[in-house]
Amino acid sequence: MAEEKTLIIIKPDGIQRHLAGEIITRFEKKGFKLVAAKFMQISESLARKHYGVHKGKPFFEGVVKYLSSSPAMVMVWQADGVIAMARKLMGATFGYEAQGGTIRGDFSCSRGYNLIHGSDSPESAEFEIGLYFKGEEIVEYKLSDECWLYGQND
Secondary structure (H helix, E strand, O other): OEEEEEEEEEHHHHHOOOOOHHHHHHHHOOEEEEEEEEEEEHHHHHHHHHHHHHHHOOOOOHHHHOOOOOEEEEEEEEOOOHHHHHHHHOOOOOOOOOOOOOOHHOOOOOOOOOOOOEEHHHHHHHHHHHHHHHHHOOOOOOOHHHHHHHOOOO
């Protein structure tokens, strides 16, 4: 199976609003495999690296302050097509635009805070995962129900 990885961050508002378990459950129920996780306070310097592609944009300082304002849950999830699927599960960038049934649509009405981050491409996933995890922190293993989740009978 050609699996890809994505970085998912439950941002400070998701932690402060007690939504971490609910959000993680959505990814588990979808069938994604959790291969790394840490609860951490993201430093301002790390937030600047994370959002570096947006440096110079009017919202840059605000998103840096937001991401580093309170603890976050940083995770790596793996599955075939995980990036596209995770982005569908998350919903539109801000809750006031997101459809019901998505994480942001069900739990957010904000025009500024958006609960969760997910990589938007394989390249950004590789870069972002490298910011938060060392290679040996990513755990490779097989789920006992993979054949049922992914429709493969190997």
